[in-house]
């Protein structure tokens with residue numbers, strides 16, 4: 001499998017596949033001090049898969065669970081774009097499998113109104129570990145929607161042409177490398193990627209509810225800006241900038 005995944009001209013220092021681990025993100029965060037830039041770890045199953053906000057990520061096998069350690073030499077304020085451009089890599093890879101997907105800002109890949117993938121980016125010293133969980137096969141019965149309330153779905157349920165997780169991983173990593181290299185070359189500015197992100201956004205133009213510390217913001221998501229923040233206009237007409245740490249829910253009209 002290892003050989004199957006390594007593109008001869010690919011930019012990755014290493015692509016390692018393990019049968020099982022606790023969490024590929026936790027492994028790369030722990031190994032960060034001695035791990036080179038652009039190292040990939042893929043697990044066939046995880047016993048302690050992590051989602052955002054302390055949630056767990058169902059990783060019993062049948063899905064794609066991978067993390068990439070990156071050392072981009074860009075200003076720290078531009079690092080939130082890693083989450084967004086990873087979302088774009090997921091959109092592109094999903095399209096190559098014959099399925100149209102959109103992005104719930106900042107990090108959820110949606111097929112229709114259900115969630116097929118999530119991204120968890122963690123910063124450690126001078127590295128960023130970006131984890132991707134993508135449901136290629138249906139989840140086991142009984143998996144509840146996450147805290148965001150989105151029901152789960154998978155490439156298989158969406159009728160994708162390609163559902164083999166290693167084949168999908170190969171396309172995904174190729175797209176991620178292309179996007180991430182372009183972004184690095186622009187010193188962390190999104191350039192043309194901003195228009196691509198807006199085009200695939202499931203959030204822009206939708207009514208949203210944002211959980212802020214101690215209060216709630218109800219409004220309409222208007223745009224995603226060059227710094228990766230989301231602009232929300234509230235019912236009184238005031239504009240708010242929401243950062244990637246805030247929780248945004250799409251509201252049904």
Ligand SMILES: O=C(O)CCCC[C@@H]1SC[C@@H]2NC(=O)N[C@@H]21
Nearest residue numbers: 023025049050051052118131133
């Ligand atoms: O939507 C989310 O909450 C993010 C989910 C991220 C899950 C992936 S699976 C591979 C990597 N290892 C982890 O423990 N988490 C990420």
